[in-house]
């Protein structure tokens with residue numbers, strides 16, 4: 001047993017390989033108003049940040065410029081498209097359920113994301129993973145998103161955790177976990193998750 005009492009998982013890019021699908025769905029709905037969103041731009045600039053911040057960036061950069069709140073009106077269409085794709089084909093690594101089963105009872109676990117909990121929870125349910133997490137902190141749960149510390153502080157408070165391990169993939173998420181004062185483990189792809197977390201927990205002094 002390590003000195004951590006909980007594990008706080010980011011969702012996109014950590015528990016689920018969703019970033020390419022988020023990008024494809026946004027690209028499809030933004031194309032209807034003449035905005036091109038490429039994977040290269042999304043990967044470099046948009047991973048880990050709130051959708052509203054992404055749309056503010058795209059609105060300013062587009063020619064002619066758009067109002068970002070006009071682009072935000074496309075969110076329901078993007079969400080419908082994304083949910084239809086993700087709940088029929090949940091984007092989880094086959095090893096994930098066994099990995100979480102091994103942690104269950106040893107660590108309290110939560111999902112902490114800049115996506116909406118209403119997007120995440122149906123995916124967890126479709127993948128049979130909902131039971132492993134005590135709570136989901138989504139974009140609607142906080143006023144300030146990652147890289148602010150608020151999402152991770154709220155998750156720790158809900159779990160009554162004093163020593164969480166944060167698992168993140170993006171710069172904004174890592175900054176958020178560190179600003180909360182927690183240790184952050186960075187991974188680069190969901191397929192790495194079991195090995196990286198397992199290694200960190202086994203080398204942690206008890």
Ligand SMILES: [Mg+2]
Nearest residue numbers: 010012013169
């Ligand atoms: Mg992420």
